[in-house]
Amino acid sequence: MERLVKIGIMPHTGKKLALRLTQNVITCLEARNISPWVEPKAAAVLGREDLSPPDLDLASLDVLLVLGGDGTLLRAARKAAQHDLPLLGVNVGHLGFLTELETDNLELALAAIINKEYKIEERMLISSRVIREQQVVASYHALNDAVIARGTFARIIQLQTFVDEQPVVNYQADGLIVATPTGSTAYSLSAGGPIVEPQVECLIITPICPHTLAARSVVVSHDSVVKVLIEATHKDIMLTIDGQIGFPLQSRDVIEVVKADIKAKFVKLHGRNFFTILNNRLKTITTRKEYEDQ
8 A cells, every 4th residue: 555645734833824724734634644744833833732743753754845935945945955855835925936836726736745746846055164263163054045244333344255266256345145046036136146047056146235336246156165255344244044044253254155965855836937936926026016116
C-alpha cells in the first residue's frame, strides 16, 4: 500500500485568516485520513497540540504548507532547506512574490499535493560569514539577501568590495545588498537593482543610496566569492539577513558571501511561473500606487 503524503502546516500565527485556513486544511486532510503536522505555536493557538508531537519534526515531512506572506515563507525556507523539504506558499500577505498561490486555490492545491501532481523548483541560497580579526564570529543562510547598512546616524560607510579577491568598487553609500536571484525582486529592486529570473544562478551586488552617480549594481557568477570590507567612523552598522536576522558590525569587519551548499525547494503547480507572478505583482503595485495618488 502506497504511503500517504506527510504534510506540514506553518501559518503566520498573527493573522486570523492564516489560522482559519489552517483549521480548514486540517479538516480537509483528516477527512482523507491524513494527519498533518502543525507548527507547535500554531497548534497551541488552535488547541491541536496532538498535531505537533515532540517526536515528529520537519525532517519527516514530504511537503510544508506555508500560510502567510513573504516574511513567513522566508523564515520557513531557511529552516526547510536544512532538511531538503519542499515548500508550498499560500499568499495571506500583501504582494507575495515568493508564494505560489492565492487562498481561493488552496483546496485544488491540496488535491495536487496528495496526488503528487506537482513539480519541484530549486532556488539558491547564499551563505554569509562575518570575519573579525581573522575569526568567523557569525554565519547565516539567506534566501533573499544579506544587507550591510548604517543605522540611525546619517553617516555614510565605505564598503570596499571584492569578487574572487579582485577589487571591484569602493562604494561610499548608506549600505550594500548582496542578493540572490530570488531576492532580486525584494530590497535590491527597491535600491535600483535588476530583476533576475530565479533559475539564473548569480550574486547581485547593489549599493544603497550611493554617494556617486557612477555607482551601479554588479551581477557576478554564482561561483564567485564576494567580500566586503567595512570602513566607518561609527559603530551603528548592521548585517541583516532576509530582513529578519540582525548582527551588529564593526569597522574593519569583512563580510564574505558565497552560494550556499544547500538549496530551497518550492512546490510548483501547473500554469504559474516567475513571469506570471511578476506581472501580477507589478500590476498590483501600480494599481495600488495609482489609487493612493488620487
